[in-house]
Amino acid sequence: MNIVMESDLSQSIVEVKDVSFSRGDRSIYKNMSFSVPKGKITAIMGPSGIGKTTMLRLIGGQLKPDSGDILFEGGSIPNMSRKELYEARTKMSMLFQSGALFTDMSVFDNIAFPIREHTELSEDLIRLVVLMKLQAVGLRGAKDLMPSELSGGMARRAALARAIALDPELIMYDEPFAGQDPISMGVLVKLIKSLNEVLGLSSLIVTHDVNEVMSIADHVIIIADQGVIGCGTPDEMRNHESPLVQQFLKGLSDGPVPFHFPAQTYADELLGEKA
Amino acid sequence: MLDLFQKLGHKTLGRFAALGRSTYMLFGALVNVPNFKKGTPLLIRQLYMVGSQSLLIIMVSGLFIGMVLALQGYTVLVGYGAEDSLGPLVALSLLRELGPVVTALLFAGRAGSALTAEIGLMKATEQLSSLEMMAIDPLKRIIAPRFWAGFISMPLLAVIFSAVAIIGAHLVGVDWLGVDTGSFWSIMQSQVSFQQDILNGIIKSFVFAIVVTWIALYKGYDCVPTSEGISKATTETVVHSSLAVLGFDFILTAVMFTS
Numbered sequence: 403m404n405i406v407m408e409s410d411l412s413q414s415i416v417e418v419k420d421v422s423f424s425r426g427d428r429s430i431y432k433n434m435s436f437s438v439p440k441g442k443i444t445a446i447m448g449p450s451g452i453g454k455t456t457m458l459r460l461i462g463g464q465l466k467p468d469s470g471d472i473l474f475e476g477g478s479i480p481n482m483s484r485k486e487l488y489e490a491r492t493k494m495s496m497l498f499q500s501g502a503l504f505t506d507m508s509v510f511d512n513i514a515f516p517i518r519e520h521t522e523l524s525e526d527l528i529r530l531v532v533l534m535k536l537q538a539v540g541l542r543g544a545k546d547l548m549p550s551e552l553s554g555g556m557a558r559r560a561a562l563a564r565a566i567a568l569d570p571e572l573i574m575y576d577e578p579f580a581g582q583d584p585i586s587m588g589v590l591v592k593l594i595k596s597l598n599e600v601l602g603l604s605s606l607i608v609t610h611d612v613n614e615v616m617s618i619a620d621h622v623i624i625i626a627d628q629g630v631i632g633c634g635t636p637d638e639m640r641n642h643e644s645p646l647v648q649q650f651l652k653g654l655s656d657g658p659v660p661f662h663f664p665a666q667t668y669a670d671e672l673l674g675e676k677a
Numbered sequence: 678m679l680d681l682f683q684k685l686g687h688k689t690l691g692r693f694a695a696l697g698r699s700t701y702m703l704f705g706a707l708v709n710v711p712n713f714k715k716g717t718p719l720l721i722r723q724l725y726m727v728g729s730q731s732l733l734i735i736m737v738s739g740l741f742i743g744m745v746l747a748l749q750g751y752t753v754l755v756g757y758g759a760e761d762s763l764g765p766l767v768a769l770s771l772l773r774e775l776g777p778v779v780t781a782l783l784f785a786g787r788a789g790s791a792l793t794a795e796i797g798l799m800k801a802t803e804q805l806s807s808l809e810m811m812a813i814d815p816l817k818r819i820i821a822p823r824f825w826a827g828f829i830s831m832p833l834l835a836v837i838f839s840a841v842a843i844i845g846a847h848l849v850g851v852d853w854l855g856v857d858t859g860s861f862w863s864i865m866q867s868q869v870s871f872q873q874d875i876l877n878g879i880i881k882s883f884v885f886a887i888v889v890t891w892i893a894l895y896k897g898y899d900c901v902p903t904s905e906g907i908s909k910a911t912t913e914t915v916v917h918s919s920l921a922v923l924g925f926d927f928i929l930t931a932v933m934f935t936s
Binding site for chain 1: 715802803804806807809810811812813814
């Protein structure tokens, strides 16, 4: 039993076990389990409003599950003390949908920020590190700009540079492709892929941009109906027998997820009959 | 009827929960080992934003309030031939009441609303979350320096307000209306007690500083992170802190000046 456990740990960086979570009266997850393999790109996909971002916040320890456990490198995130949690967070980073750059500092200072906060490096060294990170995302020339002067795609790349500033082991992307034009989308896809290979980190992407993410993911998890409805390699998912998975991947307007929001029958409503 | 009680209970519980959350926030921000090396630049920046930036409105308001006070006081006093007492009248009303209270009200409108809006927007744009994910506590990094900046700068602003207002009163009372400058200053000096008037005024100002800054920071930190939520939080900051200042002023006055 112990041997199995250890081999499990060496393979997965995050393990979600039987997690249930609800907001108010609304249940978001029910006994959900999955694991994120180490060194790979994992994609969590699912329709909007299914609580994908919530999953990332659960892993990051910003929210606590009602029941179940979340392991990060073998340590239980919900049961950590504040100090341990902050310790664990230095090993993960998160790219927020909005980028969440600090608007009162330049791009350079934004990327230097986590380094200045968590290390005692000299300013000369910090400058080198920041320039390297900016070079990796192609924004070395934009180091003196303020976040408000960046386009959406550039802001996300700058945020990506900040996310990798401390060389994390896990990087979580929250909808990295949302609202991007095809070019910056392509740039981001390439960046995520190459960062994963070059830095040897594990990536967890939450998205509903099926085609982009299927092209780079090693492992795909599809969430719907408060739980995992399918997981495996992109090829396995394409041949998955579940009609829900097929509807999602192909983007069909009607299927197990209905096109219509639940309502009384159309004829009744038009004729003015009360439900 | 039952419905009414239910609503009342719900509201009351909500108020207490908010009080609990705000206390939790303040303690989380303030109870820690201070890191002077990293904290000092943050504090200085906030002192500039919160304190220095409020100087102009405080000084201009102080000047005018002092001038009006002298004008009103003179017209009443001169009827009794007591215009020599203009100095202590102006000084006492400023040091005991108007200085701390008007400064706090102006501070709530000028700096408090800005703090709420800034923190609310940081929340809406996920900057607070992203700090947390970088393993940096936003309470210590964002809330604490702003709180201390408010705590330090408001009493200083109140002192400046009173000083400028007395100069304004001198301008109108002595230079324009012709009150004797010697009696203006000397009666003021003999009537104003350092402990009873100046010190109590400063204590008031510290209390108002805590109240206003706390409300402003909490409203921003706890707001609904949408444009509507931020606008509501900003309004609430000004309204709640103004009311709280006036309420506390009554209590403090009752404690300090009735014997």
